[in-house]
Amino acid sequence: MNGMKAKLAIGAAVALGLMARTDGAQAETLRLLTWGSYAPDKVIQMFEEKYPDINVEVTFSNNEEMIAKLRATGGGGYDLAQPSHDRVYAAQLEYDIYKPLDLSKIDTSVMDENLLSGVKANTTIEGEVYSVPHQWGTSGLMADVTKAPELKSWADLCDPKYKGKTSMRLKRTILLGTAFAMGEDPFAAYSDLDKYQQILDEVAVKLIECKDNIKTYWQGGDDLSNLMLSGEIVASETWDSTAYRLFSENQNIRFIPPETGALAWIDTFTIPRKGEADDAAYKWINFVLQPEIVTMISASSGAIAAVQGGVGLMPDDKRAAVEAAFDDEAIANLKFFANIPPGVEDMEGKTLEKIKAATAN
Amino acid sequence: MGSKDARRLFLILLFMPFALWIILLIALPNIGMFILSLQEKVGPRVYTYGIANYVEFVNEPIYWNTLLRTATISLLVTALTLLIGFPVAYYIAKIAKKQSKGALFLLCLIPLWVSDLVRAFGWILLLRETGVVSGALQWLGLIDQPVELLYNDVTVVIGLIYTVILFMIVPLVSTLDGMDDSLVEAGFNLGGGRATVLRRIIIPYAMPGIVAGCIVVFMLTAGSYLTPILLGGKNSMWFTEQIYDQFITRYNWESGATFGVLLLVFTSAVVWLGLRLSGQTLAGTVAKS
Numbered sequence: 001m002n003g004m005k006a007k008l009a010i011g012a013a014v015a016l017g018l019m020a021r022t023d024g025a026q027a028e029t030l031r032l033l034t035w036g037s038y039a040p041d042k043v044i045q046m047f048e049e050k051y052p053d054i055n056v057e058v059t060f061s062n063n064e065e066m067i068a069k070l071r072a073t074g075g076g077g078y079d080l081a082q083p084s085h086d087r088v089y090a091a092q093l094e095y096d097i098y099k100p101l102d103l104s105k106i107d108t109s110v111m112d113e114n115l116l117s118g119v120k121a122n123t124t125i126e127g128e129v130y131s132v133p134h135q136w137g138t139s140g141l142m143a144d145v146t147k148a149p150e151l152k153s154w155a156d157l158c159d160p161k162y163k164g165k166t167s168m169r170l171k172r173t174i175l176l177g178t179a180f181a182m183g184e185d186p187f188a189a190y191s192d193l194d195k196y197q198q199i200l201d202e203v204a205v206k207l208i209e210c211k212d213n214i215k216t217y218w219q220g221g222d223d224l225s226n227l228m229l230s231g232e233i234v235a236s237e238t239w240d241s242t243a244y245r246l247f248s249e250n251q252n253i254r255f256i257p258p259e260t261g262a263l264a265w266i267d268t269f270t271i272p273r274k275g276e277a278d279d280a281a282y283k284w285i286n287f288v289l290q291p292e293i294v295t296m297i298s299a300s301s302g303a304i305a306a307v308q309g310g311v312g313l314m315p316d317d318k319r320a321a322v323e324a325a326f327d328d329e330a331i332a333n334l335k336f337f338a339n340i341p342p343g344v345e346d347m348e349g350k351t352l353e354k355i356k357a358a359t360a361n
Numbered sequence: 362m363g364s365k366d367a368r369r370l371f372l373i374l375l376f377m378p379f380a381l382w383i384i385l386l387i388a389l390p391n392i393g394m395f396i397l398s399l400q401e402k403v404g405p406r407v408y409t410y411g412i413a414n415y416v417e418f419v420n421e422p423i424y425w426n427t428l429l430r431t432a433t434i435s436l437l438v439t440a441l442t443l444l445i446g447f448p449v450a451y452y453i454a455k456i457a458k459k460q461s462k463g464a465l466f467l468l469c470l471i472p473l474w475v476s477d478l479v480r481a482f483g484w485i486l487l488l489r490e491t492g493v494v495s496g497a498l499q500w501l502g503l504i505d506q507p508v509e510l511l512y513n514d515v516t517v518v519i520g521l522i523y524t525v526i527l528f529m530i531v532p533l534v535s536t537l538d539g540m541d542d543s544l545v546e547a548g549f550n551l552g553g554g555r556a557t558v559l560r561r562i563i564i565p566y567a568m569p570g571i572v573a574g575c576i577v578v579f580m581l582t583a584g585s586y587l588t589p590i591l592l593g594g595k596n597s598m599w600f601t602e603q604i605y606d607q608f609i610t611r612y613n614w615e616s617g618a619t620f621g622v623l624l625l626v627f628t629s630a631v632v633w634l635g636l637r638l639s640g641q642t643l644a645g646t647v648a649k650s
Contacts, residue, residue, distance in 0.1 A: 064609045064610050064612075065609060067612065068608060068609050068612070071612070071614075091612075093405050094405045094406065094612070095406075096406070170595075171610070211595055211596075214595060215509075215512070216511075216512045216594055216595055217595050219590070219591070226489075230489070230490070230491040231491070232489070232490045232491055232509075342405055345610070345611050345612055346611055346613060349606060349607075349610055349611035349613070352606075352610075353423050353603070353606070354423060356595070356596070356598055357423045357426065357427065357596075357598055358596075359596050
């Protein structure tokens with residue numbers, strides 16, 4: 001009997017432990033899964049003042065980790081995510097981690113029409129739209145114009161005249177950039193994966209040859225900033241926002257759109273499948289699209305809001321950096337990242353491994 | 362009979378945290394990982410079971426080269442850590458005065474109070490081209506150009522030794538501490554030189570500590586992630602980086618899980634081989650210290 005009781009007691013204790021959850025709080029919680037600079041404290045504070053019954057929790061992440069986190073929980077744990085536009089379609093097809101948006105709850109009239117229709121087209125599955133745009137920016141080159149004045153192509157990072165003085169991040173951006181610099185159109189080749197593999201193989205040869213020229217592969221924004229500001233490198237592949245930040249510290253460091261076009265990404269609003277606070281999520285979306293909030297977020301992220309007149313809403317120093325980098329021609333030449341079809345990540349991953357493992361010369 | 366049951370309940374409750382820890386945090390995840398590693402993706406959201414991931418590992422030289430590289434460097438780190446750690450441990454256990462022992466031990470512990478990440482950044486600040494060491498060497502006139510000390514395998518080895526050396530020193534100190542000084546004296550009295558005493562008396566006595574330290578250090582090194590990534594250069598691949606890439610950048614959990622299982626099996630095999638060669642047992646070394 002007593003043994004039985006003991007077992008029961010243990011069972012009850014375990015069950016209680018499992019059931020003890022932090023429900024019961026009155027305030028609704030909005031759990032954001034977003035990029036490092038997309039939810040500045042001040043904006044959260046203003047939002048919570050406007051909606052006192054909503055409590056905002058933020059987790060900072062990046063594209064890959066967002067998908068990994070949501071995949072692990074089947075789309076649970078967060079109420080609003082901000083993956084890039086090219087990462088929604090395949091992730092949804094493969095892992096079913098998002099739910100369709102109710103566009104009637106979003107004030108899409110303030111959004112830039114081109115970006116909105118682009119993102120919608122990219123993220124529509126079976127007639128349902130999964131994402132709307134929030135901020136956009138580009139990847140391209142950055143150089144200290146006093147030391148590397150002629151840098152204009154992705155391939156120039158491999159120019160022996162800058163030997164040991166350039167850097168890049170060993171991720172898919174440099175694969176795509178190098179492909180463009182070789183005169184290929186990798187996005188067009190997404191529909192023919194054999195062709196794409198062939199392009200990747202050629203890119204790998206190029207980048208392996210280039211290894212000797214490169215000081216190191218940078219890992220994150222801080223890493224890159226240190227390399228550039230200390231003068232240890234004079235040019236690098238970069239996110240535009242990092243270059244804009246450095247521009248405000250050293251006016252010689254400029255963002256340079258490659259001659260084949262800077263690669264443009266759009267970070268979106270997308271709701272995870274098991275999100276529990278959709279209304280709060282829609283409120284957040286509409287809230288951060290207001291002009292004064294747009295300026296605050298652009299100030300912290302260095303990216304351009306996908307609203308009408310987004311560049312004009314940037315704070316002065318960031319706008320100056322954008323205007324120093326882009327003319328109308330460069331804007332017209334932007335290459336927006338195309339949807340990544342299933343399987344391409346694996347092919348690109350293999351190529352990156354091959355490059356990393358190869359010993360140059 | 363009531364008291365007997367109460368004792369049993371007491372024992373069960375005492376055992377419970379340990380059992381839960383082992384089952385929930387060690388056994389279940391590893392079993393899950395193993396099952397995941399046997400899955401093959403045939404299409405979006407469609408999976409079958411098979412050993413394709415393992416075949417893929419064998420067929421791709423990059424993968425097993427990285428594993429071998431990781432193992433080789435880890436063994437090198439283990440050997441160097443032993444070489445550097447042994448004199449330190451011997452000094453703390455045998456030569457230092459009783460009062461200063463605690464303080465010396467604490468000095469060894471202090472680096473552990475700071476996270477791995479911060480320690481790696483410390484090395485970066487010191488060793489980068491515009492860093493402290495390069496600057497100091499220039500100031501002393503030993504070199505006339507900035508020198509890059511980061512981003513190569515030597516830096517990775519140094520960083521790893523720094524991270525793990527404590528785990529070598531602790532078991533060594535505790536074994537050496539138990540050695541009677543008269544053993545060493547007897548060795549000298551019987552006409553043994555320093556080398557002979559070290560080889561015939563001290564090392565055999567310290568063997569359990571040496572083996573325990575080596576096992577822990579090897580496992581920690583082979584499984585480390587931050588130090589090799591942050592200090593390593595453009596050619597330095599580490600196997601844990603491969604696992605991360607498979608899971609996160611390539612969304613390929615199946616193959617990431619396969620690599621995880623392989624790393625566990627491989628490092629366990631190396632440890633088993635080491636135990637066989639040194640004639641020690643797990644119970645006599647790690648469990649004891």
